[in-house]
Amino acid sequence: MPLLKEHISLKPFNTFGINAYARWFIELQSIEQAVEFVTDNHYQNQEMYIIGGGSNVLITQNFEGVVVKNSIHGKRIVKETESHIWLKVGAGENWHKLVLHCLENDWGGIENLSLIPGNVGAAPIQNIGAYGVEVKEVFECLEAIHLATGNIHVFHSEDCKFGYRDSIFKHEAKGKYLITSVTFKLTRKDHQLNTSYAPVAKAFEESGESPSIQKISKKIVEIRSSKLPDPKVIGNAGSFFKNPVVSKEEFEIVQEMYERVPNYPAGDGKVKLAAGWLIEKCGWKGQRFGEYGVHSKQALVLVNHGDASGKKILELSERIQKSVKNHFGIQLEREVNIL
Numbered sequence: 001m002p003l004l005k006e007h008i009s010l011k012p013f014n015t016f017g018i019n020a021y022a023r024w025f026i027e028l029q030s031i032e033q034a035v036e037f038v039t040d041n042h043y044q045n046q047e048m049y050i051i052g053g054g055s056n057v058l059i060t061q062n063f064e065g066v067v068v069k070n071s072i073h074g075k076r077i078v079k080e081t082e083s084h085i086w087l088k089v090g091a092g093e094n095w096h097k098l099v100l101h102c103l104e105n106d107w108g109g110i111e112n113l114s115l116i117p118g119n120v121g122a123a124p125i126q127n128i129g130a131y132g133v134e135v136k137e138v139f140e141c142l143e144a145i146h147l148a149t150g151n152i153h154v155f156h157s158e159d160c161k162f163g164y165r166d167s168i169f170k171h172e173a174k175g176k177y178l179i180t181s182v183t184f185k186l187t188r189k190d191h192q193l194n195t196s197y198a199p200v201a202k203a204f205e206e207s208g209e210s211p212s213i214q215k216i217s218k219k220i221v222e223i224r225s226s227k228l229p230d231p232k233v234i235g236n237a238g239s240f241f242k243n244p245v246v247s248k249e250e251f252e253i254v255q256e257m258y259e260r261v262p263n264y265p266a267g268d269g270k271v272k273l274a275a276g277w278l279i280e281k282c283g284w285k286g287q288r289f290g291e292y293g294v295h296s297k298q299a300l301v302l303v304n305h306g307d308a309s310g311k312k313i314l315e316l317s318e319r320i321q322k323s324v325k326n327h328f329g330i331q332l333e334r335e336v337n338i339l
């Protein structure tokens, strides 16, 4: 089993760049190591927190238990037909590198999810999504170690209860499993190209190119790079809040205040609003409070300008939630995980 390290700064392991400490830290590189670790009596009573790329977590305090860095690698085709391949991928693989690997092999399905930071193991946890696609659309199954027993469980799509930035792993299964691999069903031909998202459609219209999975990825990389702050330059975890889905009545209250409020149909007569727009209208965009604040180009992204504490960023997020609630009557829900 790899060495358990003591008193480790988590700064290199979270994209917010928060400098909190873990009492214990271990990096696991295989399923065998992971099973051995979770079933070791010595650690069974310790609190554990699993971390992948640390791009969807805000660390608000030192952690007295064991932080487990999942570095289980590997990619393997487990089944193929003329039209599809089933690719089993280690949870510790970098997500965007996986996208590039698929594009090189002309396997379609995850090109719209290009440049999302983090690792494969976390992708199903919040059902990552971008530019009109969610990972649940290509998800076949995942394997996870049940932390309390060391048993390996397989979760299929229906077990995961995927929703918008949501799954069972944010609710009843939260903190109970270590995901070791995810299997994706990808197309080998007749790719389902999705250019429905306005900025992607516009980019193709302007360039006059006809889309392919490789070109969609390239355009999305360009769009994302121009819009979102790079965590290597300024600490952040992407969208801090989910876009709220509201009732028709709630929507009409906002529309009475702002006739041109951006909105998208969300089924069952409900409406999805842009959380960033709501936050911006409350005057938060670009606000800076010393070491932390709200990004100047995208109000949905909270940032660490230098050496902010996670607690301060959490407090800021609560102030934002309160002001959106007061102004619009809408409760914003956090997307980022809090440790």
Ligand SMILES: Cc1cc2nc3c(=O)[nH]c(=O)nc-3n(C[C@H](O)[C@H](O)[C@H](O)COP(=O)(O)OP(=O)(O)OC[C@H]3O[C@@H](n4cnc5c(N)ncnc54)[C@H](O)[C@@H]3O)c2cc1C
Pocket: 015, 049, 050, 051, 052, 053, 054, 055, 056, 057, 070, 091, 116, 117, 118, 119, 120, 121, 122, 123, 125, 126, 127, 128, 129, 130, 177, 178, 179, 180, 228, 229, 230, 231, 236, 237, 238, 239, 337
């Ligand atoms: C600039 C930027 C842009 C982003 N854009 C998007 C976007 O477009 N769409 C989107 O959906 N997300 C986006 N995100 C959020 C984030 O990249 C994704 O949620 C990503 O899947 C997180 O992966 P991670 O490995 O970094 O997870 P981490 O932050 O390490 O972990 C996230 C959660 O999952 C748990 N976890 C991680 N790995 C495992 C595992 N193997 N087993 C069990 N539990 C685990 C952790 O305990 C934690 O609760 C963005 C983030 C940034 C910084």
